[in-house]
Amino acid sequence: MIEIVLEPFGAGFDVRVLPPVSGENLDAEFKDYRKARRWATGLRINHGWRIRDRTGLADA
Numbered sequence: 001m002i003e004i005v006l007e008p009f010g011a012g013f014d015v016r017v018l019p020p021v022s023g024e025n026l027d028a029e030f031k032d033y034r035k036a037r038r039w040a041t042g043l044r045i046n047h048g049w050r051i052r053d054r055t056g057l058a059d060a
Contacts, residue, residue: 002040005054013055015039033057 003016007029013036017026026043030036033055040051 002043002049002051003054004036004040004051012036015043017043017049 001018003014003018005014005016006012007014012029012031013033015028015030015036020027028036028039030039037053037058040053043049044051
């Protein structure tokens with residue numbers, strides 16, 4: 001699963017792969033929501049994982 005969350009201090013967005021993939025660092029930080037969403041969508045397309053957007057911005 002891929003999660004998109006707000007960074008703890010609101011400075012940007014974290015994209016996390018849960019559970020982590022051994023030997024690959026696929027997590028990333030972005031200042032822009034659209035870039036975070038594109039990264040998550042690319043992971044979904046390449047790996048077939050579901051995206052859970054916890055930002056509240058998916059429908060905005």
